[in-house]
Amino acid sequence: MKSFEHVYRLHRLLKTARYPVPFARVMDELECSRATARRVLAYTRDVLGAPIETTRDPRGYRYTDAAYELPGFWFSAEELQSLLTLQQLLATFQPGLLDEALAPMRARIDQILKSQGLSADNAGRIRLLRLAARAPGQHFATVAAAVLQRRCLRIRYEARSNARISEREISPQRLVHYRDNWYLDAWCHRADGLRTFALDCIRGAELLDDPARDIDEACLDRELGGSYGIFAGAPTATAVLRFAPARARWVAAEQWHPQQQGVWRADGSYELSVPYHRDDELILDILRYGPEVEVMAPAVLRDAVAERLERAAARYRKPGA
Template sequence: MKSFEHVYRVHRLLKSRRYPVAFETLMEELECSRATTKRVLAYMRDVLGAPIETSREPRGYRYTDEAYELPGFWFSGEELQSLLTLQQLLATFQPGLLDDALGPLRKRLDQILESQGLTTGEAARIRLLRAAARPPGDHFATIAAAVLQRHRLKIDYESRATGKLSTREISPQRLVHYRDNWYLDAWCHQSDDLRTFAVDCVRCAEPLEASAQTVETEKLNARLGGSYGIFSGVPTATAVLRFTPERARWVAAEQWHPLQHGEWLPDGQYELSVPYHDDRELILDILRYGPDVEVMGPERLRSAVAERLRAAARRYA
């Protein structure tokens, strides 16, 4: 194990303990000899300027300055591999999305990993399959910067339902990655309300000097996260879905919504209750299960699903 790793482990241990750490504990953490442990402590104190003090009661080592951090770029080998894996996963997850921004960091991580005798190619053994994903468009970086820097945006937005283009001033709140596509939760100053925008439908994004209006997280979650799917709104109904025993074994292990309720029935069927506000996405998901699911309520949702099934059957008549 390299001294690089030794230093990091000692630093992490001293930072995490409220009381002095015994020398024997440091030896166990480093998995090395008494002499090597003393050399690591001396190197940290004399070269890195670590404020390490020896305590008599209780006996051990501690930092006299709790705010001290190691100079430079310090990670354990496992953390470096995790960072590199995440970057490679992101490249697969959304090809080219942050290549320019992460390129220099990735090269630096490669160099550090190689200096520690660690491999860099094993992340390719993780495979991500994406379904019905849309490219995030040319303005993802501008939108992400506005979210993080908390300033307003002027956007031209094309409605996918109508094809109409509208210009809006918005206060971005958060980016959402949902079903392989990117969405933006924002306060729309034109509508004077919260809205969710598909990032790939933003045709122009211009940063504004004005600060973004902040919406409390609790309100965001209540308005935009309380109902089923990506459509916003406080839940106004609860869908009750009954699945056949064959399909029940799969659905019982799935999470459709954080506030869902599931119940096994005596005949082996599984009944799932899901709160929703807008039924468009919910109907599409119900239709995926065909004859393996029945909508028990509410009646409006049951009728809508039945009509869609009849319309589909007529195409094959």
């Protein structure tokens, strides 16, 4: 662990503690040895000037000034990861798209990272590999403005399944970055319901003066995030997937859905239950595991996966075999 992370953790521990913190708890929080914990305490007190006092009854450490803050910028590993992720995410927009608006944000993130000893070159050593990412399209700025200004949009939308273009008036709710692609959750006034639109399929976008209809966050999560995948809808079934022991440990550490349930079986396999509505995306993810996963339920999903596998195998059979 980097020294600034040790300092950050110690600072947060002493800031939030109501009573003096025992040395053993300092070691546990910093996840370090006794010698390292003593060095961090001494550095924070003597070099950074933190008002750390050693108490005798009860024995421990505390701040004598509750308003004290560390000088400069200090971040946990999770916060640094978020900054680096945001920095690289901003870099994925095609040249010209929001350049002027995003330039100050990029500069500010660079400044914060530099304060932690991370130059632009060093930050680039953390790679975010994007798989099957699509450009967000030329209407990202208009859509984002509608979301933030809470105004209606008129869009021309091309359905990817059949290439038909429809015109809709929508009340945008939130932008979603999912699996390296951008989507818009919105209330569609034509369909009179919530829908999710892929930004790269929006062929035209006009910002309207009408105020957007606001949908409660809990309703959005229930209707659009209740089941598996981006084009989800309220769940209507639960997929039960059994992963072979060779793959079980990896899958057990993954989150397929916030409401998933997992059970280890006596033979070392792992059974994962995931709520879903549309099975398109779920089937594609199941097929990634090939023979190391079996769909146990429901029967309609099991049959659909089996049929896909049979069609795939047929492509590799020799004629007449």
